[in-house]
Amino acid sequence: MSKSDDMPRGAAERGPGAGSDSPGKMEAVPHDLTSRPRAGSGRRAFLGGVALGAAALGAARPARAADRTEISFASAKFFGKETVAQVVEMYNSSQGRVHVSYDELPPPSDSTAVHQLLVQQLARRNGSPDVFTQDVIWIAEFAGAGWALALDDEFGAEVRKDYFPGVGAACTWGGKLTALPWFIDSGMLYYRTDLLGAAKVPETWEELVKIAEAAQKSGGARFGFLWQGKQAEVLVCDLVSFITGNGGAILGPDGKTVLLDEEKTVAAVEFMRDTITGTKISPQDVLSWDEEPSRRPFTGGQAAFLRNWSYVYTIAQDPKVSSVVGKVGVAPLPHFAGGQSSACLGGYQYGVNASTKKREAALDFVHWMSSPATQLHFATELGLAPTRAAVFDEPALAKSQPFMQTLKPVFVGATPRPVTPKYAQVTLVLQSAVSRALAEGNVKQALSGAKERIATIVGS
Amino acid sequence: MSRVAAAGGAITRAPPAFAIIRTRRIDWPPLLLLLPTAISLGSVCVYPILGGLWLSLHNTMLATRENRFVGWLNYRTLAADPDFWSAWRHTLEFTAVSTLAETVIGLGMALLLVEWFHGRGLVRAAMLIPWAMPTVVTSKMFGWLFDGQNGLVNWMLRSLHLIGGNIDWYGSPNTALGTIVIADVWKTTPFMALLLLAGLQTIPGSLLEAARIDGAGAWQAFWRVRLPMLTPILLIAAMFRALDAFRIFDLVYVLTGGGPADSTEVLSTLTYKTLFSALEFGYGSALATAMFATEAAIALCFGILIAQSLRRQER
Numbered sequence: 212m213s214k215s216d217d218m219p220r221g222a223a224e225r226g227p228g229a230g231s232d233s234p235g236k237m238e239a240v241p242h243d244l245t246s247r248p249r250a251g252s253g254r255r256a257f258l259g260g261v262a263l264g265a266a267a268l269g270a271a272r273p274a275r276a277a278d279r280t281e282i283s284f285a286s287a288k289f290f291g292k293e294t295v296a297q298v299v300e301m302y303n304s305s306q307g308r309v310h311v312s313y314d315e316l317p318p319p320s321d322s323t324a325v326h327q328l329l330v331q332q333l334a335r336r337n338g339s340p341d342v343f344t345q346d347v348i349w350i351a352e353f354a355g356a357g358w359a360l361a362l363d364d365e366f367g368a369e370v371r372k373d374y375f376p377g378v379g380a381a382c383t384w385g386g387k388l389t390a391l392p393w394f395i396d397s398g399m400l401y402y403r404t405d406l407l408g409a410a411k412v413p414e415t416w417e418e419l420v421k422i423a424e425a426a427q428k429s430g431g432a433r434f435g436f437l438w439q440g441k442q443a444e445v446l447v448c449d450l451v452s453f454i455t456g457n458g459g460a461i462l463g464p465d466g467k468t469v470l471l472d473e474e475k476t477v478a479a480v481e482f483m484r485d486t487i488t489g490t491k492i493s494p495q496d497v498l499s500w501d502e503e504p505s506r507r508p509f510t511g512g513q514a515a516f517l518r519n520w521s522y523v524y525t526i527a528q529d530p531k532v533s534s535v536v537g538k539v540g541v542a543p544l545p546h547f548a549g550g551q552s553s554a555c556l557g558g559y560q561y562g563v564n565a566s567t568k569k570r571e572a573a574l575d576f577v578h579w580m581s582s583p584a585t586q587l588h589f590a591t592e593l594g595l596a597p598t599r600a601a602v603f604d605e606p607a608l609a610k611s612q613p614f615m616q617t618l619k620p621v622f623v624g625a626t627p628r629p630v631t632p633k634y635a636q637v638t639l640v641l642q643s644a645v646s647r648a649l650a651e652g653n654v655k656q657a658l659s660g661a662k663e664r665i666a667t668i669v670g671s
Numbered sequence: 672m673s674r675v676a677a678a679g680g681a682i683t684r685a686p687p688a689f690a691i692i693r694t695r696r697i698d699w700p701p702l703l704l705l706l707p708t709a710i711s712l713g714s715v716c717v718y719p720i721l722g723g724l725w726l727s728l729h730n731t732m733l734a735t736r737e738n739r740f741v742g743w744l745n746y747r748t749l750a751a752d753p754d755f756w757s758a759w760r761h762t763l764e765f766t767a768v769s770t771l772a773e774t775v776i777g778l779g780m781a782l783l784l785v786e787w788f789h790g791r792g793l794v795r796a797a798m799l800i801p802w803a804m805p806t807v808v809t810s811k812m813f814g815w816l817f818d819g820q821n822g823l824v825n826w827m828l829r830s831l832h833l834i835g836g837n838i839d840w841y842g843s844p845n846t847a848l849g850t851i852v853i854a855d856v857w858k859t860t861p862f863m864a865l866l867l868l869a870g871l872q873t874i875p876g877s878l879l880e881a882a883r884i885d886g887a888g889a890w891q892a893f894w895r896v897r898l899p900m901l902t903p904i905l906l907i908a909a910m911f912r913a914l915d916a917f918r919i920f921d922l923v924y925v926l927t928g929g930g931p932a933d934s935t936e937v938l939s940t941l942t943y944k945t946l947f948s949a950l951e952f953g954y955g956s957a958l959a960t961a962m963f964a965t966e967a968a969i970a971l972c973f974g975i976l977i978a979q980s981l982r983r984q985e986r
Binding site for chain 1: 733734735736754819820839840841842843844847927928929930931932933934936944947948949950951
């Protein structure tokens with residue numbers, strides 16, 4: 212484990228009067244029943260933390276409800292072998308100071324509804340829910356509205372570097388850390404090991420095109436490369452990885468400058484169109500495909516390469532639905548000459564309500580939720596990939612999620628979508644313009660038009 | 672009509688006490704009896720419409736907590752918004768083409784089903800299956816049928832040598848909206864057929880018989896007797912269909928999400944995106960109001976046509 216273990220300090224050590232509604236009680240209870248490791252620990256302490264956490268399930272003296280600080284936690288619904296509710300219960304029984312009541316929102320597949328419910332609750336500014344989870348693309352919106360508590364005092368730069376750099380960037384708005392990473396997913400390149408032949412896994416798009424064309428010519432695959440061009444959010448995800456892989460960007464670091472008609476950006480989008488109309492490694496169908504339609508031909512053995520999220524791997528290895536079991540490899544997405552591999556960042560992150568009246572308790576909870584031990588638990592029991600790079604080296608993860616462990620190099624290159632409070636409007640313009648550019652071909656013109664419209668949106 | 676007359680009769684037969692009061696004051700009891708209807712209609716119809724109108728004059732955005740009265744600003748933005756006008760055009764195109772096709776095909780089906788043949792009852796019932804199916808299921812089904820790679824439609828057209836290679840129906844701006852029209856026609860034609868069948872059955876058999884005795888063939892009987900008699904019902908059915916088609920949402924939402932290149936973006940999906948993805952309640956309400964106004968105009972046009980055809984029939 213890394214230096215993160217020096218941080219965070221326990222709530223009890225923050226001293227009285229730190230803003231909690233019951234500081235006295237907080238101090239009175241020994242803090243470290245949680246699995247959060249303390250100063251100067253190494254892996255031993257971390258594992259000890261896990262053991263302690265497990266022991267706490269049975270051993271903690273259940274404090275009387277009245278003694279505990281009651282906080283609420285709203286999150287989209289995730290489940291694997293366990294549910295989020297069960298993990299929250301783990302926290303509740305691991306200590307006697309804070310009791311978290313869990314409010315389950317719809318699953319992330321219904322993300323419009325999750326977003327709406329969160330906005331409605333947060334806009335009331337009455338402190339409920341105290342802690343929530345959010346899709347990466349909402350972080351700037353919630354922070355810009357003043358709904359998310361800045362967490363810089365709690366999590367200094369030395370903690371942040373334990374997380375993947377892309378997640379850290381996505382959690383920062385206006386120079387402040389306003390969200391804490393929970394789990395990560397990102398776009399990645401799936402390839403067919405049997406079609407690769409003597410070639411190595413492509414690192415640039417040029418190499419990928421060559422291998423894909425060869426596979427199509429030899430009859431090994433009907434399609435060279437599948438991606439998602441449907442006018443939907445996924446198109447922006449694909450767009451980000453192509454653009455960033457060419458050293459371009461959609462928004463400048465200030466969140467106001469629109470770089471959509473820069474040469475590198477235009478070239479990246481032209482490449483996207485070229486896969487369909489020029490090299491023909493992608494069928495025209497990608498223009499109407501989102502994740503699942505593009506996944507089916509690949510697991511059906513018809514394609515050499517596929518861009519998709521991590522969920523595809525499990526399906527590809529299931530002999531009941533896949534004809535490519537044991538022939539699939541995963542790698543970071545290729546980049547253009549002179550660029551760097553980049554993948555669109557997905558996943559959900561924690562946020563603390565800026566109007567919470569139970570700040571100490573809320574912070575204690577997110578500390579625990581984002582701790583290495585809890586992240587490991589989420590990975591092994593719910594299949595949610597850790598945002599802390601170091602957790603990927605845990606033997607327990609290798610044992611229960613061997614595939615997830617191989618994704619560490621993919622997640623290192625994860626890049627957030629444009630970070631702006633107006634993302635919801637920006638993405639609609641991007642979807643429309645890029646879909647137009649891909650379908651009709653006038654890339655430069657479509658992107659220039661979008662640039663102007665986005666500038667009006669983010670500038671105001 | 673007869674029911675209304677009966678109700679009126681009931682009121683005049685009210686106890687004499689009322690009759691005395693009525694001469695001097697407002698007649699309260701009937702008004703009180705109307706109150707529940709007025710309240711329920713007012714709260715579920717009038718209030719939301721007025722509320723939407725009022726909201727469309729504000730710059731309400733949930734995320735930024737802006738909520739200022741801005742007058743006609745949203746409508747000025749709307750008038751200059753190319754996305755709105757392209758969605759408006761797509762919606763009108765969709766409405767016109769699908770309503771016309773459904774009316775013509777539905778009329779054909781109704782003419783067939785009004786004749787007697789073995790198993791007619793069964794066919795009449797089976798005909799309604801597409802209409803009874805949830806639209807989301809229809810959408811998925813047509814997604815598969817018109818799939819660009821493995822779709823049945825492509826396979827059939829290829830087998831008949833009508834096309835050289837596969838067509839990507841939903842991936843090309845030229846074919847996407849047309850494909851959605853086909854799905855809608857398949858789904859809603861039975862509904863039209865049912866309405867028109869009911870209309871055909873109200874035409875007295877004696878008229879057709881008289882026409883036949885006068886030497887009219889099937890074609891003439893249709894043009895001279897059935898169609899003129901059917902026109903008011905045809906127009907009413909077409910109006911229902913057009914107003915419903917104008918609100919097209921599920922097929923687009925499931926099949927294309929508005930793409931490619933906005934070619935299938937219709938007013939409902941655009942309004943949905945503005946209201947619920949971007950949470951721009953003010954501008955979204957202006958879009959919804961524009962939709963409402965267009966629907967009202969369509970209803971008005973049909974209303975005039977229906978009134979004219981009824982008048983012609985009375986003459």
